[in-house]
Amino acid sequence: MYIYRADEIHQIDQQALEQGFSLFSLMEIAGRELFHKMKPLIKKDDRIIILSGRGNNGGDGIVLSRYLRMAGYNVSLVFPLGRPKTETAKQHLDYYFMQDEKVDEWNPNQVYDVIIDCLLGIGTTLPLRENVKQVVSWSNEQDALRIAVDIPTGVQADHGHVPDGEAFLADYSFSLHGVKRSTFLLPSGTYFGKTESVSVGLKQGSDLSIISKESVRATFPNREVTSHKGTFGTSLIVAGTDHMPGSAVLAAIGAIRSGTGKLVMATTDRVASVIASTVPEATFLLNGLERICQGHIPEKIVAAGIGPGIEASESVKKATEVLMESGIPLVVDAGAIQKRNNWKAKGPVILTPHPGEFSRLTGLSIEEIQANRIELARHYAMHHHVTVVLKGKYTVIAFPDGETYINPTGNSGLAKGGSGDVLTGMIVSMLATHDNYRDAVKNAVYVHGLCANIWSEKYSETSMVASDFHRLLPLALQRIERNK
Ligand SMILES: NC(=O)C1=CN([C@@H]2O[C@H](COP(=O)(O)OP(=O)(O)OC[C@H]3O[C@@H](n4cnc5c(N)ncnc54)[C@H](O)[C@@H]3O)[C@@H](O)[C@H]2O)[C@@H](O)CC1
Ligand SMILES: Nc1ncnc2c1ncn2[C@@H]1O[C@H](COP(=O)(O)OP(=O)(O)O)[C@@H](O)[C@H]1O
Ligand SMILES: [K+]
Secondary structure, three states, X not given: OEEEOHHHHHHHHHHHHHOOOOHHHHHHHHHHHHHHHHHHHOOOOOOEEEEEOOOHHHHHHXXXXXXXXXXXXXXXXXXXXXXXXXXXHHHHHHHHHHOOOOOOOOOOOOOOXXXXXXXXXXXXXXXXXXXXXXXXXXXXXOOOEEEEEOOOEOEOOOOOOOHHHOOOOOXXXXXXXXXXXXXXXXXXXXXXXXXXXXXXXXOOOOOEEEOOHHHHHHHOOOOOOOOOHHHHOEEEEEOOEOOEHHHHHHHHHHHHOOOOOEEEEEEOHHHHHHHHHHOOOOEEEEOHHHHHHOOOOOOOEEEEEEOOOOOOOHHHHHHHHHHHHHOOOEEEOHHHOOOOOOOOOOOOEEEOOOHHHHHHHHOOOHHHHHHOHHHHXXXXXXXXXXXXXXXXXXXXXXXXXXXXXXXXOOOHHHOOOOHHHHHHHHHHHHHHHOOOHHHHHHHHHHHHHHHHHHHHHHOOHHHOOHHHHHHHHHHHHHHHHOOO
């Protein structure tokens, strides 16, 4: 599924227009498709209000109102900001009247069961004007089902900023042609409710898309019957200090359960003995960090990771450089994510910052990052020729050429210390088993979130812990591999 910017939608509309598809027809399709999407959510005797603005978002509301009224729904169409001013919306209002349909006066004292927001769409510039703010806050105070058309009024299409928190708080949003970036940014994303896209019959395509289960299935490596441990490569993870052994254990769990043939943990004596009790399959490079700094990389390593459970230091920086020089695909996490001018490496480098770490890398505030995480991750990836996995709800994966993905899986069960360590292990392991490093990164992030989704089918998200991945990974991977 593709994700769009406002300018892409305008271009698509313009192209359709040039090819003979009038905006009147597009709006007609939008209104009719919205009607079909909304039918399961509303009842004939619900008191429904459609709040229509003066632009084309308001025009969608006019068409929607006609379809609902023709089907016998109890709908009031109102224009609290004044009558439409765009040509297409005006044409649709004329047509609406020709069908003997009526509009109502805006009366905030009336009570409704369903409020449909067609006030502003992708033409929004913020902040909202006072008259719009009043209608939005009226809507949010009502005890009614709230449905937004295209985007909730008060958010923009491309940025996550919501000044003073004044935006229509939707239970459902129906986005025309495709979802917009702000659905996945913060705080805007918290105003959309359940979001679906509504086709208006135009061709899809964009440089940003959501990872799909089908794409993960299609790119997941086959396990041939003749395979042996060498087939699936040896992974190396530099992790853990005596006071943070758990992170190394969790990274080892993530790696060993995700397919790698063999796992070498570069760590301290003490951490090695802790790992050995939970992941007896691991082998060890003792005094790991120091040994790697001295250039000692074990043989046959096909993928590496560094960072879980170690703090930023000169030796971590040095070890990271040694690994970058080796040409082995490298995941850089936690303590190894340090600001540097140059991430030049011989093989792919994958940085996995959470917003706090990305803030340290870029000098931007966490708020700024969350409101614009897609573009910022993409910019960093392109500028530094690295892959950025910017973690959190809707993890962003940006590749050095600008190709960018949003991960749809995961939930608050992952908001626990240690789940990022598991992810690092998983990415390294999948780098070892996949031919294409991009597929490895996308698939690991998707499956990591899928584990949390599977957990929440039976248990509370509150109760999930990172060590649960030990038994969740087998279930998640079965769902991916089942149809192979
Ligand atoms: N391909 C598509 O996706 C289609 C989209 N359509 C609809 O067209 C919409 C875009 O239409 P428009 O470009 O007319 O944009 P809007 O309907 O968002 O209206 C923008 C107008 O609202 C006013 N406005 C903007 N910010 C404001 C603020 N902060 N306070 C008060 N008023 C403000 C301005 O006068 C601006 O011209 C989409 O969101 C969608 O609903 C459909 O009609 C047709 C097909
Ligand atoms: N609310 C959430 N929804 C989806 N994924 C989440 C959520 N909170 C955290 N995650 C995921 O959990 C992991 C946490 O990683 P990180 O912050 O590095 O934790 P740690 O360093 O403690 O292991 C990331 O993969 C992140 O995307
Ligand atoms: K809207």
